[in-house]
Amino acid sequence: MDDEMRALAKNQTWDLIELLQDMKTVGCKWVYLVKYKSDGSIERYKALMVAKGYTQIYGIDYQETFAPVAKMNIVYFLLPLAAIFSWNIQ
Known part of the structure; x- marks a missing residue:
């Protein structure tokens, strides 16, 4: 868990902002995984x-959507489009 928290802080995953009145935060939870080697032995324990996101109510709790992981084939598809159409990438 410490490694995961350090990685989140290093990558500046979130910004702290003041919560607006009548708004709720989106909670989080820990997911624990056991990674195995090909021979079936335990390689490491992982915490994420x-x-x-399921606690959000459409039109009330959020204005933006997010995906925790971007697949590389999507990135390879969007970068040429951004170059062709002069889109700004964030």
Whole structure:
């Protein structure tokens, strides 16, 4: 869990902001995984912090959507489009 928290802080995963009145935060929870080697022995234990996106109410709790992981084939597809159409990438 310490490694995961350090990685989240290093990558500046979130910004702290003041919560607006009548708004709720999106919670998070820890997911624990056991990674195995090909021979079946334990390689390592892994902890992931994930957002509870299912607690959001459409049109009330959020204005933006997010995906925790971007697949590389999507990145390879969007970068040429951004170059062709002069889109800004964030």
